[in-house]
Amino acid sequence: MNLSDLQFTTNLDENIARMKAFFTHDNTFICRVVQGRGSPALRAALFFFDGMVESSAINESIIKPVSLWTGAPLPMDAVIDEVLHIDDCPFDPPMEKLLSAFLYGDTIILVDGDSRPAVVNTKGFAKRGPDEPDNEKVLRGPREGFTEAFMGNLALIRRRLRTPHLCFEFFEVGSVSHTTISICYIDGIADQTVLEDVKRRVQAVELDAILDANYLNEIIRDDRHSPFPTAGFTERPDIVAAKLLEGRIAIVVDGTPVALTLPHILQETFQANDDYYISYLYTNLTRWLRVLGFVLTLTLPAIYVALLTWHQEMIPTRLLFSIAASRQGVPFTTFTEAVGTLIVFEILKEAGTRTPDTIGQALSIVGGLVLGQAAVDARFVSAPMVIVIAFSGVTALIVPKLRTATLVFRFFLLVCAAILGLYGVLLGLGLILAHVCGLTSFGIPYLTNVLSAQKHSSRDVLLRFPWFAMKPDRRFLAGWNGVRR
Secondary structure, eight states: OOGGGOOOOSOHHHHHHHHHHHTTTOTTEEEEEEEOSSSSOOEEEEEEETTTBOHHHHIIIIIHHHHTOOSOOOOHHHHHHHTOOOSOOOBSOOHHHHHHHHTTTOEEEEETTOOOOEEEOOBOOOOOOOOOOGGGOOSSSOOOOOOSOHHHHHHHHHHHOOOTTEEEEEEEEOTTTOEEEEEEEETTTSOHHHHHHHHHHHHTOOOSOOOSHHHHHHHHSSSTTOSSOSSEEESOHHHHHHHHHTTOEEEEETTOSOEEEESOOGGGGGOOTTTTTSOHHHHHHHHHHHHHHHHHHHHHHHHHHHHHHTOGGGSOHHHHHHHHHHTTTOOSOHHHHHHHHHHHHHHHHHHHHHSOHHHHHHHHHIIIIIIHHHHHHTTSSOHHHHHHHHHHHHHHTTOGGGHHHHHHHHHHHHHHHHHHTHHHHHHHHHHHHHHHHTOEETTEETTTTTSOOOGGGGTBSSSBOOHHHHOSOOOTTTTOOSOOO
């Protein structure tokens, strides 16, 4: 018999026996029987999980008023109105909702002589504070970040958008985990076609469990196999609030501090969290540096390999002699040297990411200085190659949202350069551009606003105009008049 098949009766002792039978092997399950002082006395049973509830709420709002009750036994609805000291107590809910709330930290109450249960909000499990996310630190601006507490995350959004048009629609996903997610949007600003598409895809998800927002992302996103992100990720409530004001939709998943923002287009990958909290002049400079850094991290190793392999006549003579001298004794081809150095660099970066902070810093120093210098002295690689790969790796850090695309297409362009030289690099860049032009995010072209000819659509793409110039419209669909795909 499944828990969903549980049916309560008017006999309280029988209900207690059934609940204990279901949770025989769960030592966190607690059954507490409380009896009033009347004659005959009111008897009630409380069911909850240790560690999931707030003990003071149970003691003060349920156990104390029931034990002090001197009147006659009452049905469950009368107990809620006359005895309990609570503000949130759904009465006789559907069994699925009852069990979902119970397994999430609420307390079930049953009284003798009534088969109708009540659910009391007593959630009290441990949670951390809304500290600033380590991966999204800002120079200036709000310092709060999402936590694993679902309702707390929604409250952080609500506090920033005090409008009755802000909507939170709940869905339950995962046949085993029954994870609660919320689709957040501002009614009247969000595109209704996109909103309905998001709801349809979420409701069609078939997984045993949803433990993080990326579970949903990989299923509901467009172009699932593209290395370019077609859904945004953030741990900051101010970023979610800003996206909602632009007409986007956010998905908040219970148990994870990461929220999805949809649709997600290319211009967002070059925007930083604090672009809108500092001077627009500084923002414009750094935004162009991000674009330049992305281009360099993709093309610099490929161009270096192409020049040394196919187009040595294009290299200045003195520089060519210097590179040739540094390569004396290196047993590998330029392409093999570049690929091997890139792989080692990625291994060191991944190792530094997965180790504790103190060890990771030491590992980065050892890998970057000691190992690199030793490899050059041993003639495994040349010094110019180390410089090119190191510069390419550093520029990749400027655009962290494109980390996967950078890693994939950097190796792709290296192969193109080894086969066809600079012509191969141009061909590879053309294929990448064609791929980007074909991407969509929930029906919205990935290059929306970037290729728009309307004036106001370019106020927050490669340049961030001052706020007084962006007042008319900052919605991300403002400059798009195309046909939804």
